Amino acid sequence: MLATPLAVKAAALVTATVIAAETPAARKVDQLRRHWIFLTLFLLGGVLRLLFMIAYQPAFWFYGDSGSYIRLSEAPLAPHVSRGLGFVVLLKWLEPTGTFLSVALLQHLLGLGMAALVYVVLQRRGVSRWISCLAAVPLLFDELAVTVEHYLLPDTLFTALLAAGVLVLLWHKKPGWMATAGSGVLLAAAWFTKPSALPVVLLVGLYLLATRVGWRPLVAFAIAFAVPYITVMQWIGDRPSVYGSQTSIALYGRAAIIADCDRIKLTPEERTLCPEVHYDRADAYFWRRPPHMVRMVYTPEGVKLINEFSIAVIKQQPLDYLRSVGKESLAHFVPGMHLGPMHDCLRERWAPPEQWRDSTPVPDRCPPARARPDYADDFAPLENAPTATPLTRALDVYGKYVRTIPLVFSAALFLTLAALFSGRGVRGRIRLDTVMLLLTGPGLTVLTVLLGMYEARYALPALPLAAVGAALALHGLINKQQDGESVDGAPPAG
Secondary structure, eight states: OOHHHHHHHHHHHHHHHHHHHTSHHHHHHHHHHHTHHHHHHHHHHHHHHHHHHHHSOSOEEOTTHHHHHHHHHHSOOOOOSSOOSHHHHHHHHHGGGOSTHHHHHHHHHHHHHHHHHHHHHHHHTTOOHHHHHHHHHHHHHOHHHHHHHTBSSSHHHHHHHHHHHHHGGGSSSSOOHHHHHHHHHHHHHHHHHOGGGHHHHHHHHHHHHHTTOOHHHHHHHHHHHHHHHHHHHHHHTTSOOTTTGGGGGHHHHHHHTTOOTTSSOOOHHHHTTOOSSOOSSHHHHHHTOOHHHHHHTTSHHHHHHHHHHHHHHHHHOHHHHHHHHHHHHHTTTSTTOOOOHHHHHHHHHTSOOSOSOOOSOGGGOOSOEEBOSSSOSSBOOSTTSOOOOHHHHHHHHHHHHOOOHHHHHHHHHHHHHHHHHOSSSOOTHHHHHHHHHHIIIIIHHHHHHHHTOOOGGGGGGGHHHHHHHHHHHHHHHHHTSSOOOOTTOOOOOO
């Protein structure tokens, strides 16, 4: 008789203990425990960025580009013929700090934030934790990503805005109007930072149509992007800007690198644009253009002539064009491809240097230059700069070997194709998502080669999207299911 009351009391005590353990704080601790691998990787990625900030104060300086953005930030906001203005606004916002260290810090935080976003989105979609961690690793540790974060350049801001604008649509199985509106605003900000985001906007619109999200989400996306887009274009008016037709002059370098003017037909005016010296980088033809192009390059007449020359060359040398863009596009997918000595110099520019001190003039120097300690619009002299330290030597070695983007792109391509043609049950939303991510990520990178040139940093905006696409495709191939998102959005157990 006594055993029954004791058993009841014991059961009640156990129940009370379990209920007490399920407090919000206890649940948060349990969630942190379940994600300890990612949290450890995240912490290590933060330490790596801290080492960059200690070793290379205050930030890296890119000759030409960095100074141009700083000078624009010191003047009233106005359109520019070759610079987007999103990064200029960021520089204006951080100017009260009086140091470029604040710019580098914010960009490193954006890099960490992108890694966290990739992991969380994949967890919400039911992807296993080990695949989610694997997808976040390139964003945390790729030397190119971390090096560019330390530069006074718009690439990290653009990458973060573009990634957030696309990945917010994957937060739920079917995005609602708030998610699509957020995507539109973020992509408008990305376009304001770099106009090359415009093709992504079109691809996302087609994706929303294909997923049949309904008219409200579609209208919300269209309005959220169109309002800032139209506002900016109205503000610019008929003034020349990077948001207009002037962006097409990048095609000149793409055509000039293959132009064989002795065997193609050109008008006398077009023939004046024929290059006299051969370079192995397409952008060299633009920056080292014939003297008469300096005056005409941003005029309507000059843009028209440059476009006519470029189109004439490509039309009459289609195989040369395909061979050239094919080789440079392949360099985004195959590690270690050699494209020429000028590209070797560019490779050094996107890696942490062994030391600052150098007697080589900055325009001819391959490793990164150094920004001044204050908010000045010129680089710091390197003749008396700090010499090498054990930390800078270690980071220099790190920069030579830890570049993962070509491997991520190749994985995204092959896994997406495998998911598309697999007979193992990978269908529906996963296939559509991975195709969208492949086109808006590596696809956009290839487009920059088709219309301009190869440069390793131009692949950075595609990195978060390619990583998520590869992870979703792998998840679908392993689990043989239509979609892995759990009913309540909770992460998977595995």
